[in-house]
Amino acid sequence: MEQPALADEDAAAAFARDGVVCVRQVLSTDEVTAAADAIDAVLAGAGPLRQVASGADDPGAFVEDFCRWQEIPQIERLARHSRVPAVAAALMATPELRFYHDHVLVKEAATTQRTPWHQDQPYYDVDGHGVSAWIAVDPVPEGGSLELLAGSHRGPWLMPRTFLTKEARWFPEGSLAELPDIDADPGAFDVRRFALQPGDAIFFDFMTVHGAPGFPYRSRRRVLSLRYLAADIRHAPRPWRTSPPFDGLEASLPAGAAMDHPLFPVVWPPPAP
Secondary structure (H helix, E strand, O other): OOOOOOOOHHHHHHHHHHOEEEEOOOOOHHHHHHHHHHHHHHHHOOOOOOEEOOOOOOOOOEEEEEOOOOOOHHHHHHHHHOOHHHHHHHHHOOOOEEEEEEEEEEEOOOEOOOEEEEOOHHHOOEEOOEEEEEEEOOOEOHHHOOEEEOOHHHOOOEOOOOOOOOOOOOOOOOOOEOOOOHHHOHHHOOEEEOOEOOOOEEEEEOOOOEEEOOEOOOOOEEEEEEEEEOOOOEEOOOOOOOOOOOOOHHHOOOOOOEOOOOOOOEEEOOOOO
């Protein structure tokens, strides 16, 4: 069977222009099964960074967990040896790619909690270019899928706030521009949405503004997000607690250093056999 196209010149050009592109069948059927098994393992045994991002009165639940690749072999294999890193490297046109971290996101059936609009970059401890691969493990209708504001990857940084209480914990009020009120007039913005089948992935820049609705369906929405760093990325310790946190990393990687550390293995180009 012929392999699906991964990241051709048109996809790379679209990513550079829009900060987002959808790549179909980035995982094979067997890899989707491995991703589902990995997510089930994450849900069965909570890690120290697990959080429930929905309220107690939500008829569903929005559960997240981070940085499980070192203990769940399926995540490590997918992050390092699937087609995902090759696509990420091609989209960012980087000669070297490092794995940053994994993020499991599960919205159970009938979840009402929206993922608010935000950029990922302000929550991270790196500066430079990075990409997230938001990989569907279940069918995701367009009405319950990730939403992304095309072109927002060009900046600027916008005020990050806590998802449930909307607190400005990281920057003083008024120090950064606020996110536009996209939901008030969605027709005024170039918002991209994609219906996904298992194995499809949305690749987006760390700076791209994105969010997601609740999941008002009888099924669940399991997503494995794999995040990667381009060759220009440098360590940028923050005065706030990043998400995910890498406590103590500054002792071995000073500010401005390349991310040459076992926590962030080179995944592209693949090592010689």
